[in-house]
Amino acid sequence: MRLDKWLWAARFFKTRPLAAEAINGGKVQLNGQRTKPGKIVRPGVRLRIQKGPLRWEIRILALAKQRRPASEAALLYEEEASSRRERQEIVQQRRQAGIAPPSRPNKRDRRRIQQLRSRAAY
Numbered sequence: 001m002r003l004d005k006w007l008w009a010a011r012f013f014k015t016r017p018l019a020a021e022a023i024n025g026g027k028v029q030l031n032g033q034r035t036k037p038g039k040i041v042r043p044g045v046r047l048r049i050q051k052g053p054l055r056w057e058i059r060i061l062a063l064a065k066q067r068r069p070a071s072e073a074a075l076l077y078e079e080e081a082s083s084r085r086e087r088q089e090i091v092q093q094r095r096q097a098g099i100a101p102p103s104r105p106n107k108r109d110r111r112r113i114q115q116l117r118s119r120a121a122y
Contacts, residue, residue, distance in 0.1 A: 001063045003030065004037035007065040011073040012056070027051070031054055047077075053090055057083035 004019040013019035020037035
């Protein structure tokens with residue numbers, strides 16, 4: 001199975017093009033080496049995935065041809081304990097610092113943005 005397709009099926013990336021872009025950008029390493037999106041992966045392969053400040057170090061346990069629910073996708077890999085600990089610490093630090101994950105503006109926020117833009121145009 002292709003690496004980009006596996007990353008998509010395991011729900012690390014929302015789309016295959018995003019997975020391929022991350023692989024080409026060096027954000028995904030296969031057994032400690034840079035790789036290409038079309039690289040064939042098998043169970044037992046180690047991956048290092050970097051998404052912003054977060055990093056996963058995992059070992060592939062199974063392959064999936066289709067994107068399944070997150071509960072099933074979590075069974076496709078095994079994460080190292082140190083990797084999980086580091087990621088949880090980073091998330092905790094970001095929460096304490098008041099840094100929220102990016103989110104889309106809701107209807108009220110969009111109206112405020114439009115008001116500010118219309119005032120700035122004058």
